[in-house]
Amino acid sequence: MSTQQLKGLIVNENFTPICHVKVEFDVDLPQYKTHKGVYSNDELHEVQAPVLMWLDALDLVFHRLVEQGINLKNLRGISGACQQHGSVYWNQQSVDGLGCLNNAERANGELSTILGDSFAWDLSPNWQDHSTSKECQQLEDAVGGADELAKITGSKAHHRFTGPQVLKLKNNRPDIYKRTYRIALVSSFLTSVLTGQHVIHDIGDVCGMNLWDIRHCQWNEKLVGLFDDDGSPVTEKLGPVGTDGQTSNYPVGRIASYFAQKYGVNSECLIVPATGDNPGTILSLPLEPNDVIISLGTSTTALVVTEKYVPSPLYHLFNHPVTDGEYMGMLCFSNGALAREQIRNSINAKYNVSDQKSWEKFNELLTTTNKETNKIGFYFPLSEIIPDTAPTVKRVQWSDDGETCTEDDEKSWNLPDEDALRIIESQALSIRYRLSPMLTTENHQPRRIYFVGGASHNKGICLAISKVLVPIEGSYTLDLTDACATGSAYKSIYGVNQPSANWNDFINSKWTGAKICEGSQNLEDFYGEKAVNMFIKSEKIL
Numbered sequence: 001m002s003t004q005q006l007k008g009l010i011v012n013e014n015f016t017p018i019c020h021v022k023v024e025f026d027v028d029l030p031q032y033k034t035h036k037g038v039y040s041n042d043e044l045h046e047v048q049a050p051v052l053m054w055l056d057a058l059d060l061v062f063h064r065l066v067e068q069g070i071n072l073k074n075l076r077g078i079s080g081a082c083q084q085h086g087s088v089y090w091n092q093q094s095v096d097g098l099g100c101l102n103n104a105e106r107a108n109g110e111l112s113t114i115l116g117d118s119f120a121w122d123l124s125p126n127w128q129d130h131s132t133s134k135e136c137q138q139l140e141d142a143v144g145g146a147d148e149l150a151k152i153t154g155s156k157a158h159h160r161f162t163g164p165q166v167l168k169l170k171n172n173r174p175d176i177y178k179r180t181y182r183i184a185l186v187s188s189f190l191t192s193v194l195t196g197q198h199v200i201h202d203i204g205d206v207c208g209m210n211l212w213d214i215r216h217c218q219w220n221e222k223l224v225g226l227f228d229d230d231g232s233p234v235t236e237k238l239g240p241v242g243t244d245g246q247t248s249n250y251p252v253g254r255i256a257s258y259f260a261q262k263y264g265v266n267s268e269c270l271i272v273p274a275t276g277d278n279p280g281t282i283l284s285l286p287l288e289p290n291d292v293i294i295s296l297g298t299s300t301t302a303l304v305v306t307e308k309y310v311p312s313p314l315y316h317l318f319n320h321p322v323t324d325g326e327y328m329g330m331l332c333f334s335n336g337a338l339a340r341e342q343i344r345n346s347i348n349a350k351y352n353v354s355d356q357k358s359w360e361k362f363n364e365l366l367t368t369t370n371k372e373t374n375k376i377g378f379y380f381p382l383s384e385i386i387p388d389t390a391p392t393v394k395r396v397q398w399s400d401d402g403e404t405c406t407e408d409d410e411k412s413w414n415l416p417d418e419d420a421l422r423i424i425e426s427q428a429l430s431i432r433y434r435l436s437p438m439l440t441t442e443n444h445q446p447r448r449i450y451f452v453g454g455a456s457h458n459k460g461i462c463l464a465i466s467k468v469l470v471p472i473e474g475s476y477t478l479d480l481t482d483a484c485a486t487g488s489a490y491k492s493i494y495g496v497n498q499p500s501a502n503w504n505d506f507i508n509s510k511w512t513g514a515k516i517c518e519g520s521q522n523l524e525d526f527y528g529e530k531a532v533n534m535f536i537k538s539e540k541i542l
């Protein structure tokens, strides 16, 4: 369940994809009038999604699978990968509403009708929401600052994280908060609808709340204490968490009879807890420690599996969604494809390239422009998450001794040509600087990089990023359009078979590999510490 669409992917026991359907919220469910799957209020910096739309999307996905001639009697297990941080506010009535899904006589009609009265709020705050500065401060103050909050929950306070969002709801909409019986993440919401009962939160996804104490495996008392003035403990509303690999990986139940009756799903089909989209992504391939996945989509995300719990306000640490004692490190930048495309468009306009969407000239400039350690460009057409910055474009140039810098001096920049390499350099330097504490190789280099997402098909971009990150064994691209859906499909196979094997053995036994990105092995580290230091200094001027 992503921001703009819900996909249904079926794979067999050998990881072979069988069928793939999707529902695009704006296009397939126009009655909700969303734009890119959400409602945005630019003045209030709020971004929200209608919950009933997701229920209609779920019905439509099953409907489309049936339309494709898939016999859902063969379905043995289902899991999911959902946009992280979003929260769903169920009311008391939901116990009965969800129960209806398991009652042959009452499970009639559409999900959005059966569960229509089950929500205290019909909206879910989305990960793009930026409206919780006050609450972020409250959470950090409660534990003694950003460093402390990162130590406890794996992340400093972020606008989009569920804790600040729920706190804002309690402060601004106490009526809704009072009516809330259970707060679900998008992942636990999906698992609940599929099973027809309230369920646990997944151990990986719960770390996207800024409330969960990762080392002690429990809600943090000081943080949940911020909700105490309401009179009833927020932990009751938050409900239980699958506190280890056992509870989060094993099926939580069978599919609700609604889906068996209506779409012919095998009534024995097991539901394995859904996780977040990023934890789902790391399950799509056998990652060894120090391997990095870079997802080049609308946003840019870098993910790494690590056995070290080294929290920092610079990045996020989550529990590994499957393996106890491992962690997923994550960087999530909101600016990615859009920023690169804007530069590509001005380059194509300058050179009268007839196909506006062609990357040929952009990629040529990546190889003909001089690599730089003294020039840094920041290109944020959208508000940026890392660093927390309003939309801006800024170009800086440092003197060789790193003492003085000039800003936005258009004379010394060959524009827009030079922006092609500079945007890739700065996106990659930001990843390099922030990932390095989590990497345990000698020079904190990644072992391998796996590129996924839209721009992973662009070899020029992948190579230019690799030159900054210098992976020891090179970079690889995966022919995976749906990395997170694929990872969660593998999770369902693992869970259904009541895992005795360790996750990596399981995935290695079935996985068929990735393609090497030509030229990405044995790279010389041109950029080195000098470029990283210039980058850090430049970011401070933003």
Ligand code: XUL
Binding pocket: 003, 082, 083, 084, 085, 127, 160, 208, 276, 277, 278, 301, 332
């Ligand atoms: C991760 C994040 C996004 C969402 C939506 O922290 O906010 O990646 O999960 O995809």
